[in-house]
Amino acid sequence: MSNIMINLSHKTYPIHIERGLIDSIGKEIKKIYGGNKIAVVTDSNVNSIYGQKVEDNLKSEDYNVKTFVVEAGEKSKSVNVLLNLYDELLDFGVTRGDLIVALGGGVVGDLTGFAASTTLRGIPFVQIPTSLLAQIDSSIGGKVAVDLPKGKNLIGNFYHPEAVFIDPNVLKTLHKKFLHDGMGEVIKYGAIKDRKLFDTLLSFNGDEELLENIDEIIYTCCSIKKEVVEKDEKDKGDRMMLNFGHTIGHAIEKYFGYEKYTHGEAVAMGMYKITKNSEAMGITEKGTAELLKQILIKYSLPFEVEALDKSKVLNTIAMDKKNDRDRMNIILLNKLGEAFIKNIDSKLMENYI
Template sequence: MRKLSIDLPGKNYEIFIQKGLFEQIGLNIRNIYKGKKIAVVTDDKVYRIYGDRMKKNLIDSGYLVKFIIIKNGEKSKNINVLQDIYSGFLDFNLTRKDIILTFGGGVVGDLGGFAAATFLRGIPFIQIPTTLLSQIDSSIGGKVGIDLERGKNLIGSFYHPKAVFVDPEVLMSLEKRVFNDGLSECIKYGCIKSKELFLKLENYKSDKELYEDIDYVIYKCCTIKKEFVEEDEKDTGKRMILNFGHTIGHAIETYFNYSKYTHGEAVAIGMYLITKNSERNKETEKGTSDKIKNLLIKYNLPYTFEKIDTNKIVQTISLDKKCIENSINIILIRNIGESYIKKIKKDQVFNYITDN
């Protein structure tokens, strides 16, 4: 088993990474939580595949269990569904001595984690991510929240789990598009911090070879995120680098109402687009955007999009949390593995989102 410890002022927790870990999840939770009740927030797709096994595992470990099931997809990450989750907690008579499991992808983790952070002013929770994207990114670092119609993650908090349990074997049940969605974030980590990881992703000769090495990929990505989170927990400085590709990506997701592109696909477009333009501006080493494009193509990820209303994209970006008064912090890379934050005026955003 691979383990990572997230060490923050007043809060420490561990990430456990092991193939087959899910089969012993009840016993693993017993090492952390000695109480009786567990509320499991999950989505309909995950429940259909793993619900019965999870329920039996937890009951066999001596727990009283209630499943709260939401519809799969980003459109569930809203206030109305949040209220349904609260109602499920109330029906179960959940107290602050009990615990919540978020069992699913990034939407479940963000939404269930925010419910945990806010119900009764905070109930402990454990993350059990089931997609590559959530295993390497959204389950780590304490960001929880929901979307508004005008933008993504505009309501949220920092609320860390008691533990994160990562079983790479559950990735075998993912649709290829969903798995590749997570690879976009893996590529991001390579771009901002690890040329070694980027080269590994370039050199895998087959899906089988990648799957055989997926423990390493997950561990490497989690290690990079751990370093940024420990240095800048509240995302006011260096941690913003983790948002490489996300400023444009989130705007694209919102523009298409979360229906055309997955999160990872939108981020993929964002990474290539901003790098192509920063390269043109001589802020990035020549040829870097082509390296990103070729890797995106290898993993069936988009790097460009159909013609859109650029003004609407800029308006959405102006709501981004990285905006301060008339400026916005954008994330650029000098070359693969070396990244930095640049502050620009809002009217300069056009220079980084034009696709020509």
């Protein structure tokens, strides 16, 4: 088992990475939780594959377990689903001494984490991420949120789990589209912080070789996120660099009603679009956008979006939670492996999309 410790001023928690970990999840949770009641939150897709296995595993350790299932997809990260989840948790009789488990991808992790942070002013929870995107990004660092009609993650909190349990074997059941969705975020890590990771990903001969090396890739991405989060937990400085591609990506997701593109696909297009434009301005090293394009094509990710109304995208970006009055921070590359934060007048954002 590979272990990474997140060390914050107010909290320390482990990330455990091991193949087959989900088969002994009850024993692992027993090491950190001595209570009786566990509420598991998952989605309809994950529940059909792992729900019963996790519930039975927890019950084998004499826990009183109840599983709550939400519909799979971004639309479950909404206030209405959140309100329903509050009711179900309270009907189950959860207290601040109990435990909530988020079993699923980024949507489940964000929704469950926010519910845990706000129910009874805070109930401990753990993350069992089942998608690549969640394993290397959204389950780590304490960002939890739900969406509003005006945009993604506009109601949120910083609330860290007690532990993150990552089983790379669960990725074998992922549809290729969602494996590649996660690769959007993996590529982001290479682009902003680790040229060696970027080049390694570019060198793989297909998904089979990728999955053979996925443990090391997950460990590398989690280590990068650990370093960034420990320096800047509340997203006021270096942590903003993890948003490379996200300002435009979130706007693309909303523009198409969270139906046409996955998060990783939208981030992929956001990374390419902003880099292509910053390169044209002489900010980014020549050839960077072309390498990004090559790696996105390699992992079946889109790099350009058609029929985009620029004015509507700018209106969505104007609602971004990272904006500060009439200015905003955007993330650009000097070159691959080296990102920086640029503070611009919001009116200039048009030049980057």
